[in-house]
Amino acid sequence: MEQDGILSQIESSPCSLLTVRVIRARNLHQTDVLSQSDCYVSLWLPTASTNKFQTKTIKNCKDPVWNETFYFRIQSQVKNVLELALYDKDVVTQDDHLFTVYFDTAKLSLGEQVFMHFKRDSQRQEELDVVFALDNISGPPETIITNGVLVSRKICCLEVQVVEKKKKKDSLEKEFSFKVQGSYEGTQEIMLGSDLAFSSSPARFHYARYRQPTLDVTLPGKKQPPFSDKGFDLYAKAEDCPDHLDVRLGFDLCAQEQDFLCKRKKYVAPALKKVLQLEQDLLDHETPVVAIMTTGGGMRSLTALYGSLRGLKKLEVLDCAAYLTGLSGTTWTMSNLYRDADWSQKDLDKQISEAQKHMTKCKINSLSLEYLKYYKKQLSQRKREGRKTSFIDLWGLVLESLLHDGKDNHKLSDQQRAIDGGQNPLPIYTAVNVKNNYSTLDFKEWVEFTPYEVGLQKYGAFVRSEDFGSEFFMGRLMKKVPESRICFLEGMWSSLFSLNVLYIWNSSHSSEDFWHRWTRDQVDNIEEEPHLPQKPHELRTRLFTPPGPLGSTLRSALTDRLSIAQEHNFLKGFQMHNDYLENKHFCRWKGTVLDTFPNQLTQSEEFLSLVDTGFFINTSVMPLLKPERKVDIILHLNYSAGSQTKALDQTCKYCSEQGILFPRVDLSEEDRRNLKECYLFDGAETPGAPVLLFFPLVNDTFQKYKAPGQKRSESEMEDGKVDLYGCCSPYSTYSIQYTEKAYDCLVQLGEYNILNNKDLIMQALHTAVARKRQKKK
Known part of the structure; x- marks a missing residue:
C-alpha cells in the first residue's frame, strides 16, 4: 500500500482463540484486620476486548479456588499482553490491589494447553495458577496494515x-x-x-x-x-470502512520532504562550491547535508539566533544548510522568519529591527482588560472546536501579544510557501511527549513538527501538519479540527509552566537518581512454571506491586506538572506489533521504563501530553539524527543558561545509551572553565557520525574586537562588556523585555562569534565534502 511514496505493508494474518482458566491462588497475604482476604482476579487484554473481566469473589480465604474460564480472540501479529490482577474486595473503601502479573501470550504455541504457576516471591510463597490454551479459529484471516511497530486493524x-x-x-x-x-x-x-x-x-x-x-x-x-x-x-x-489510513505509517521521509531536499540541493551545491572555492561543481552524492541546530533560552535564544543567522548569511553559509531546528525560544525566531517566503535570500536587518521593536516595548499592555477579554474569547473558541485547553494555551496567547502587534493568523502549514521551492532550510520544531506520574527519565518520546508533518519518530507515525489536533481512530481521521494558529504551538514548544519537583531537583543537582526509587514502578521479573521455551520477540513475565498510600502521594508530589499541553492523540486505537521490540527504528528511540509495557504506551492514550524539549535535554538535535535524513554536519548553536556544555554532554550520554551515532565530545577541564567561541568535533573516531561544530554562547574575544580583526578603541570597550550570565545580567531566561542596547549587543555578539570562526566552519565543510566523496569511492 503506497502512502505518500512510503510503502506500508498490508498483511493477511490469522486470529486465534485464547482460553484462560483461572484456577486458584495460594498463601495470599492477609490484608484485612479481622479476617482473611476476599479475593477475585481481574483479566485485562485491551488488544482483544474493551471490557475487563473478573472472577467471582471468594470470601475470607487465603487459598481461593475459582476455576473460571474466559475467552479472547487475539490477532497473532499484535503484541498481546494479558494482565492478571489480584484484588481484595472491600465494601467500604476502594478494593485493595495486591499484585498484577503481565503475561505475554506470544509464549504459547498453537494447539497446546499449558498449566502455569506464577510465584510472587520466595518468601511469601504466594502463587496464582492459570491454564492457557491457544487454538486456531476457522474463517478467513484478518487484513492488517503495519509498519512493523504499529498495527492498524479493520x-x-x-x-x-x-x-x-x-x-x-x-x-x-x-x-x-x-x-x-x-x-x-x-x-x-x-x-x-x-x-x-x-x-x-x-x-x-x-x-x-x-x-x-x-x-x-x-x-x-x-x-x-x-x-x-x-x-x-x-x-x-x-x-x-476503506483500508486507507490518514496517518502515515513509515520511517522514511515523507514525499514532500524528499522533494524539498532535491530542490534544496540546487541552492546548497553552488553555495558550497563558492564558499569552499571549489573548481568543479558538486555532484548530488558529493553534496553534504548541513543542519543548523539551536537550543532554547527564552528571549535570549530568540535574540542571539538572529545574530547567529546574520553571521551565517554574511559568510554565505546559510545557503549551504538543508535544515534548521529549534525548541523553546528559538521556535519564536523561526516562526517569525518563515512568514517571509524568501527570508534567507535577503539580509536579515528588517526582521531583526522588527523583533527589536517587540523586545523593547512595554509588556504591561499584554495584561490589559482588552487583551484579557481577547484571551478568554480565543480559549472559548478552542474549547468549542473540541480541544482540551490549558494554561499553556493562555501562555501562547500572551506570547502572541509580546511578539506581535495583534492577532497572528499564521499557521505551521503556511510555512510550506517558504520551502516548496527549496529556497530556505526546512524548519523542524521539537517537543517531548510525556506521561502523567512518570519523570522524563522514565518516559519521554521525541515529537517533531515540520510544515509538512507532525510525528513521533519512535513509532513511525505522522500526520499532515494541518491535521494535527484533529481526532483519529485506528489511523483514520474521524473529526477534523481547525489547525491551530502557530502562537498556540509556540506556547507548547516553550511550555516553561510544565515543570515539576523532579525537574527543579535535576536542574540544581544534575541528577534525579536520589528520587528515582520513589517514582518508579515496582516491577520484578518472575519465573513461571513450567519454563516455556524463549522466543526472540516475547516479553518476560513480570509482576507489578502497587505502591502504598505514602508512596503514591510522594510520587504524585514529585511528578505532577503544573500545566501541560494536551492534543488529540493521532496514535489512538493502533496496537503494537508482536515484533515491535525487535524493530531497529523503535529500538533507536526506546529506553524508557514503559517501552516493554505495550498496554501503557502512547497508542492507548486519549491525548498526547507535550512539553518543552528542555524538560529532558535542551537540544533540538534528535530529528537530525534520524538516519533517513543523512545529516553530515551539524552547527550546534547553544543559548542555554548556566553551563554551556550540559546539554551537549547530556546528548552525548543519551546517544551512547541508545546506540545513536554522535561525535565524541572531548573537552579538557581548562576548556570547560574558559570556553572558546567554537569547537570542532569531526567524529573521526565514530564512523558514520556527523561532523559537529559547537558554538557556546560566550563573550570571549568580542570584549576586545568589534569585528574579526578589528580591535575596539578605548571608547568602544564598554560595548564589548556583555554580561551574559551574571546576577545582574539583563539576559535571564525569564526576562521578557530588553533595552535597545542590550538587544543590539546580544545580536552583535551572536553574529561576531560566527564570523570570527569562519576558518573552523570552512574546515568542517571541507571535511564533510571529502567524506562524501570518499564514501562514494
Whole structure:
C-alpha cells in the first residue's frame, strides 16, 4: 500500500482463540484486620476486548479456588499482553490491589494447553495458577496494515436509524440513547418526535471489527433495554470502512520532504562550491547535508539566533544548510522568519529591527482588560472546536501579544510557501511527549513538527501538519479540527509552566537518581512454571506491586506538572506489533521504563501530553539524527543558561545509551572553565557520525574586537562588556523585555562569534565534502 511514496505493508494474518482458566491462588497475604482476604482476579487484554473481566469473589480465604474460564480472540501479529490482577474486595473503601502479573501470550504455541504457576516471591510463597490454551479459529484471516511497530486493524461503521411507525398528533420529543462500547463515538443521542420528524438522522459508530461489540439501546423514559415499544422501528447496518489510513505509517521521509531536499540541493551545491572555492561543481552524492541546530533560552535564544543567522548569511553559509531546528525560544525566531517566503535570500536587518521593536516595548499592555477579554474569547473558541485547553494555551496567547502587534493568523502549514521551492532550510520544531506520574527519565518520546508533518519518530507515525489536533481512530481521521494558529504551538514548544519537583531537583543537582526509587514502578521479573521455551520477540513475565498510600502521594508530589499541553492523540486505537521490540527504528528511540509495557504506551492514550524539549535535554538535535535524513554536519548553536556544555554532554550520554551515532565530545577541564567561541568535533573516531561544530554562547574575544580583526578603541570597550550570565545580567531566561542596547549587543555578539570562526566552519565543510566523496569511492 503506497502512502505518500512510503510503502506500508498490508498483511493477511490469522486470529486465534485464547482460553484462560483461572484456577486458584495460594498463601495470599492477609490484608484485612479481622479476617482473611476476599479475593477475585481481574483479566485485562485491551488488544482483544474493551471490557475487563473478573472472577467471582471468594470470601475470607487465603487459598481461593475459582476455576473460571474466559475467552479472547487475539490477532497473532499484535503484541498481546494479558494482565492478571489480584484484588481484595472491600465494601467500604476502594478494593485493595495486591499484585498484577503481565503475561505475554506470544509464549504459547498453537494447539497446546499449558498449566502455569506464577510465584510472587520466595518468601511469601504466594502463587496464582492459570491454564492457557491457544487454538486456531476457522474463517478467513484478518487484513492488517503495519509498519512493523504499529498495527492498524479493520474498522467497521455501524449505522443506526429510528423510524416512528405511526405519527401521533400529540407526540412529544423522544430521546433514544445508543452506545457501542469501544467505538470512536461511544454514546450518541437521537431525538425523535418533533412536528415534522418521523425518522431520525442516522447515528454512526466506528469500531474495530475484531472487538465484535454490542449495541446498547436506552428507550425514551426507560432505563434499560430491550427495545419493546411497538411504535418504532430500529434499523441497523454495518459496513467495512476503506483500508486507507490518514496517518502515515513509515520511517522514511515523507514525499514532500524528499522533494524539498532535491530542490534544496540546487541552492546548497553552488553555495558550497563558492564558499569552499571549489573548481568543479558538486555532484548530488558529493553534496553534504548541513543542519543548523539551536537550543532554547527564552528571549535570549530568540535574540542571539538572529545574530547567529546574520553571521551565517554574511559568510554565505546559510545557503549551504538543508535544515534548521529549534525548541523553546528559538521556535519564536523561526516562526517569525518563515512568514517571509524568501527570508534567507535577503539580509536579515528588517526582521531583526522588527523583533527589536517587540523586545523593547512595554509588556504591561499584554495584561490589559482588552487583551484579557481577547484571551478568554480565543480559549472559548478552542474549547468549542473540541480541544482540551490549558494554561499553556493562555501562555501562547500572551506570547502572541509580546511578539506581535495583534492577532497572528499564521499557521505551521503556511510555512510550506517558504520551502516548496527549496529556497530556505526546512524548519523542524521539537517537543517531548510525556506521561502523567512518570519523570522524563522514565518516559519521554521525541515529537517533531515540520510544515509538512507532525510525528513521533519512535513509532513511525505522522500526520499532515494541518491535521494535527484533529481526532483519529485506528489511523483514520474521524473529526477534523481547525489547525491551530502557530502562537498556540509556540506556547507548547516553550511550555516553561510544565515543570515539576523532579525537574527543579535535576536542574540544581544534575541528577534525579536520589528520587528515582520513589517514582518508579515496582516491577520484578518472575519465573513461571513450567519454563516455556524463549522466543526472540516475547516479553518476560513480570509482576507489578502497587505502591502504598505514602508512596503514591510522594510520587504524585514529585511528578505532577503544573500545566501541560494536551492534543488529540493521532496514535489512538493502533496496537503494537508482536515484533515491535525487535524493530531497529523503535529500538533507536526506546529506553524508557514503559517501552516493554505495550498496554501503557502512547497508542492507548486519549491525548498526547507535550512539553518543552528542555524538560529532558535542551537540544533540538534528535530529528537530525534520524538516519533517513543523512545529516553530515551539524552547527550546534547553544543559548542555554548556566553551563554551556550540559546539554551537549547530556546528548552525548543519551546517544551512547541508545546506540545513536554522535561525535565524541572531548573537552579538557581548562576548556570547560574558559570556553572558546567554537569547537570542532569531526567524529573521526565514530564512523558514520556527523561532523559537529559547537558554538557556546560566550563573550570571549568580542570584549576586545568589534569585528574579526578589528580591535575596539578605548571608547568602544564598554560595548564589548556583555554580561551574559551574571546576577545582574539583563539576559535571564525569564526576562521578557530588553533595552535597545542590550538587544543590539546580544545580536552583535551572536553574529561576531560566527564570523570570527569562519576558518573552523570552512574546515568542517571541507571535511564533510571529502567524506562524501570518499564514501562514494
